[in-house]
Amino acid sequence: xxxxxxxxxxxxxxxxxxxxxxxxxxxxxxxxxxxxxxxxxxxxxxxxxxxxxxxxxxxxxxxxxxxxxxxxxxxxxxxxxxxxxxxxxxxxxxxxxxxxxxxxxxxxxxxxxxxxxxxxxxxxxxxxxxxxxxxxxxxxxxxxxxxxxxxxxxxxxxxxxxxxxxxxxxxxxxxxxxxxxxxxxxxxxxxxxxxxxxxxxxxxxxxxxxxxxxxxxxxxxxxxxxxxxxxxxxxxxxxxxxxxxxxxxxxxxxxxxxxxxxxxxxxxxxxxxxxxxxxxxxxxxxxxxxxxxxxxxxxxxxxxxxxxxxxxxxxxxxxxxxxxxxxxxxxxxxxxxxxxxxxxxxxxxxxxxxxxxxxxxxxxxx
Amino acid sequence: xxxxxxxxxxxxxxxxxxxxxxxxxxxxxxxxxxxxxxxxxxxxxxxxxxxxxxxxxxxxxxxxxxxxxxxxxxxxxxxxxxxxxxxxxxxxxxxxxxxxxxxxxxxxxxxxxxxxxxxxxxxxxxxxxxxxxxxxxxxxxxxxxxxxxxxxxxxxxxxxxxxxxxxxxxxxxxxxxxxxxxxxxxxxxxxxxxxxxxxxxxxxxxxxxxxxxxxxxxxxxxxxxxxxxxxxxxxxxxxxxxxxxxxxxxxxxxxxxxxxxxxxxxxxxxxxxxxxxxxxxxxxxxxxxxxxxxxxxxxxxxxxxxxxxxxxxxxxxxxxxxxxxxxxxxxxxxxxxxxxxxxxxxxxxxxxxxxxxxxxxxxxxx
Numbered sequence: 001x002x003x004x005x006x007x008x009x010x011x012x013x014x015x016x017x018x019x020x021x022x023x024x025x026x027x028x029x030x031x032x033x034x035x036x037x038x039x040x041x042x043x044x045x046x047x048x049x050x051x052x053x054x055x056x057x058x059x060x061x062x063x064x065x066x067x068x069x070x071x072x073x074x075x076x077x078x079x080x081x082x083x084x085x086x087x088x089x090x091x092x093x094x095x096x097x098x099x100x101x102x103x104x105x106x107x108x109x110x111x112x113x114x115x116x117x118x119x120x121x122x123x124x125x126x127x128x129x130x131x132x133x134x135x136x137x138x139x140x141x142x143x144x145x146x147x148x149x150x151x152x153x154x155x156x157x158x159x160x161x162x163x164x165x166x167x168x169x170x171x172x173x174x175x176x177x178x179x180x181x182x183x184x185x186x187x188x189x190x191x192x193x194x195x196x197x198x199x200x201x202x203x204x205x206x207x208x209x210x211x212x213x214x215x216x217x218x219x220x221x222x223x224x225x226x227x228x229x230x231x232x233x234x235x236x237x238x239x240x241x242x243x244x245x246x247x248x249x250x251x252x253x254x255x256x257x258x259x260x261x262x263x264x265x266x267x268x269x270x271x272x273x274x275x276x277x278x279x280x281x282x283x284x285x286x287x288x289x290x291x292x293x294x295x296x297x298x299x300x301x302x303x304x305x306x307x308x309x310x311x312x313x314x315x316x317x318x319x320x321x322x323x324x325x326x327x328x329x330x331x332x333x334x335x336x337x338x339x340x341x342x343x344x345x346x347x348x349x350x351x352x353x354x355x356x357x358x359x360x361x362x363x364x365x366x
Numbered sequence: 367x368x369x370x371x372x373x374x375x376x377x378x379x380x381x382x383x384x385x386x387x388x389x390x391x392x393x394x395x396x397x398x399x400x401x402x403x404x405x406x407x408x409x410x411x412x413x414x415x416x417x418x419x420x421x422x423x424x425x426x427x428x429x430x431x432x433x434x435x436x437x438x439x440x441x442x443x444x445x446x447x448x449x450x451x452x453x454x455x456x457x458x459x460x461x462x463x464x465x466x467x468x469x470x471x472x473x474x475x476x477x478x479x480x481x482x483x484x485x486x487x488x489x490x491x492x493x494x495x496x497x498x499x500x501x502x503x504x505x506x507x508x509x510x511x512x513x514x515x516x517x518x519x520x521x522x523x524x525x526x527x528x529x530x531x532x533x534x535x536x537x538x539x540x541x542x543x544x545x546x547x548x549x550x551x552x553x554x555x556x557x558x559x560x561x562x563x564x565x566x567x568x569x570x571x572x573x574x575x576x577x578x579x580x581x582x583x584x585x586x587x588x589x590x591x592x593x594x595x596x597x598x599x600x601x602x603x604x605x606x607x608x609x610x611x612x613x614x615x616x617x618x619x620x621x622x623x624x625x626x627x628x629x630x631x632x633x634x635x636x637x638x639x640x641x642x643x644x645x646x647x648x649x650x651x652x653x654x655x656x657x658x659x660x661x662x663x664x665x666x667x668x669x670x671x672x673x674x675x676x677x678x679x680x681x682x683x684x685x686x687x688x689x690x691x692x693x694x695x696x697x698x699x700x701x702x703x704x705x706x707x708x709x710x711x712x713x714x715x716x717x718x719x720x721x722x723x724x725x726x727x728x729x730x731x732x
Contacts, residue, residue, distance in 0.1 A: 148623060148624035148626075148627070148700060149624050149627065167548065168534065168546060168626065169548055169549055175626075177627065177630060178626035179535055179579065179626025180534060180535050180547070180548055180626075180697070181548050182535055182548060182579040182580060182585055182588060182697075182698070183535055183580075183581065183585070183625050183696070183697040183698040183700065183701060184625075186582065186584045186585065186701055187625065187700045190701070212548070213545065214549075215549065215552075218592050218593060219549070219552065219592070221588075222588035222589075222591040223588075225588040225591055225723075226584050226585070227584060257514060258515050259549050259553060260545025260549070260550055261515065261543065261545075264543060331545035331548075331549040331550070334553045335549060335553055335556070356591050357591075
């Protein structure tokens, strides 16, 4: 069907346990731990562990993943390249490359996902270079972008295997100003193919995964039509037992509807948690709660932060429209009605997408 | 394929000259005049004339459309219902229903598209009721919404034939806060079907058209996967000879790239043109120019307006990143590279979408 779909064999070569179209789980800071990532990969997707803001316990995380992956009952074969069939995501303005390299060398995760460099895409050059060096190119480089300009820079400077194309509907952090997938994916697609057509020695076309606002097979099928080879689900996996998430948070994900109205992009949800340092072009999308409303109504950041600290003591009661605890979610939150095992999410989303696309999934494994 | 696609015969019953998936041209104020609307309908789409902010010359507009439609060389057969095969769009907080009724009675356009009621969807009840009365239900009611909440209200209060589901990528006016099509269309789809399943006496399922950020067949195919029966193109038709648009404006549409970064949602582009009265929940997306930059940097609205008035004297030179004249465009602007006749736009977008969807178009006419 679409030309972009023809290149899907690239992904199955690099990640041979996966099934098309590829479903990856987002490396959500504090939430995406080995149990979620492993469950996603075992279902023929690609699970990402969040190294998040630091890299200090990466070795422990990867050891845990390796153990889960080798469990006798449903062990996942390691790819020909000998990589660990899960990826690791880094918030690169904050995480330490140096601290991450030993664990990456030892465990060789199949991919690293690089997000939010402090001053621009160029900051990722040492990340791509050194990770490739210590893993003998076994670990593939994924770069998350939210604009055509960054997609071009990443292609030219980093030759990533995958561009994660993040639209404005995404939950959590993303560019404060940007397009959604409906125009961003095709514009990135065309520009990247144009650049790669001019480059010598391009072995593989860069693969595009669509991220932001997708909760089900319709969103995945739409992403494929727009030119992507698969998609990333973040918010959808918040409603899985494998996500490390407070009960109150998960309840809100199930409760919320009308995702474009019940969520908002803002920086206040970082500020009240005393998280500083995100590059100025980023903010985060979360469910609207009292923290945001008070901020709009002029409450000082200091007072808002004090109220936040008090609210944390309430535990799960601190979530919700009249609560204060940060509840990052994308606009696809309104489509999420039940907690499902991560495996079931992957299988059902892929099944629905393939039905819509009129295809049987391509896989040698599942 | 998708259940939603099965209902596409509803559109072909109501608008028998059209071909699936339906492509409508947006009633862009000041731009969408009879030549554009008629060209779109003659290509098997559904063209909308903008009554815009007022309804005072609607009879002239519809007379012009009727003449163009009856031109012997490529006359478009009038539907069984005897309607005029073009629609009319109203900005309902500003336009006069009373002033519009005589022309609607006389010409019976196939549809009216109601947008932006002053205080809420309930304001549209007299519009729907009286237009149905004066046209003996021949003129169908389309309602544009940008949230699930408004989709529910419109369904319950107005029983529209079509909901135009407008995502945040749209050019020109839209909800200041909302989701894009990737999550808005499926969430609206599910909610509307749920409501209609509970209603007695529903003759036809409400049809959904996706609007906002779509410039080519990929966007239309994606919209169908998300649950829509077709799409609306606005910005794409700015690059057609039939659009009533300044040369400088059209050049900017061709020049701009990276649509999520080169455009922005703001209210300043109305203010400098002395347009007041848009309900507070709306703003408009346009290409970033000096008007916006000065506004962000603190220039007073009064001074900005004065500079705008001066700029208008420059004509087409007043457009562009260092210009000041308002240049509304959606994020799909980066996909538009050439001026094409409206007919060619309709045919090529539909052809590409049907290729991606693996379908041959369903039509009795084309």
